[in-house]
Amino acid sequence: MTGRQLRRIRNSPGLAVLTQMMPINMLLFFGYVFGSAIAMPGREYRAFLVPGLLAATAAGGLMTGMFQAAADTHRGVTDRFRSLPVSRAAVPLGQAVADLLVTSVGTVPLLLVGLAVGWRIEGSALAAAGAVGLLLLFRFACTCAGIFLGLLTRSEDAAGQLGASSFVLPLLSDAYIPTDQLPGWLRTLAEWNPISAVTTALRDLFGNAPVPHGAAWPVAHPVAGALAWSLVLIAVFLPPAVRRYGRGE
Template identity: 80%
Template sequence: MSALAYDGTAMLARQLRRVRNNPGLAILTQTMPITMLLFFGYVFGSALAMPGKEYRAFLVPGLLVATAANGIMTGMFQAAQDSHRGVMDRFRSLPMSRAAVPLGQAAADLVVTAAGTVPLLLVGLAVGWRIEGSALRATGAVGLLLLFRFATTWVGIFLGLLSRSEEAAGQLGSATFMLPLLSNAYIPTGNLPHWLRVIAEWNPISAVTTALRDLFGNAPVPQGAAWPVAHPVAGALAWSVAIIAVFLPMAVRRYAHGHR
């Protein structure tokens, strides 16, 4: 086993123990989407043109992706906490791969997210959402969702390492709740003003959400949309790979250099 794989596995185990010993954040981040599904599904569903059950089927993929986008918030908070409490300074003093610590955090977040997705899917099924596509396409949708979560976690890790304090990281992380609001996660974008529709359709969340709706068979791909939404699977893959390609090396470099 290579040094990176060995050290990364050790850091993965450390992060999972951290979640087990402090489950409050994990519980909050996993129960919030369920609360939003019940609230939005039964309140907004009666206010939109879509019937309630149809809107809930439309909403579930959007909430899955909005939860994946929260990787920015959780990654930022955990990285900032370790950085400003001296944990990462101690890790840097050890003879281990510089990529192992952030990689372990990202991998542990992925494991926790995969487990936490199951309750949201079950509640979605209970309120009327269904997988209309094939099992293979549904599996692809879940894989795409986890890839996007992995990508957003690297954004959060980099920003957390860049932050000046835990409090600043928490405040900035909380602001990320705006990102799904500027997308098609909760509402169709067809009737938005042109300038706002352009912003929403080039939001990575919109591409991933549309890809999940297409793969699950919940809604057709909208016509006349921007390229990432008109070609949602390719767009979601392109966004996720691009985010990882940019932020993974930046996060590793920032960790290696510390606060200098």
């Protein structure tokens, strides 16, 4: 099932390239167009932005998983797979693992462009490796959530509309801007957004910014918060996705 998903991506190289180019374009656009208008005392905005874009890209697994699962269901592919003598977990896990492999490769160009525009890894190599592992775990968790929602919608059109609306999630986090100047209720909402915990954890592990004081628990303890959010998403969405696929609802 993982190989099938990888061949599917290989047969649509244009879509894969466009998907990987989006965060790079956003880095250049936000970094150079908005960067001069956003005050970051003592910090370079592009260095602040790169971990946020990495976390936002990982959250994009929600949209990718949703659309691919809905497309297979709508076209009857999952019905054919369901008739095969394979584990019911093979198809959802195969999709999630293939997406994880593609994301691992696709993250490299974004990191290289980030280095080119001034971002640096200022922490230890071990902490940086932990940041990458945490990022991939969050991507896997978001993909699992997307697969369940895709099986739930059973429609490419509905999945496309719902997936497109997920673009607002990084905007309601600290991926692009600091949250300490937001109104109280909006700051609370942003700090309890899983993307905020992952973004803050990446900045901490890469050595790009200190952990903010007085923030909500997931942001005040970002590594633990990011791990907790990822494991919660996997526990909440992966077993129901496997059950829903197996029952063919």
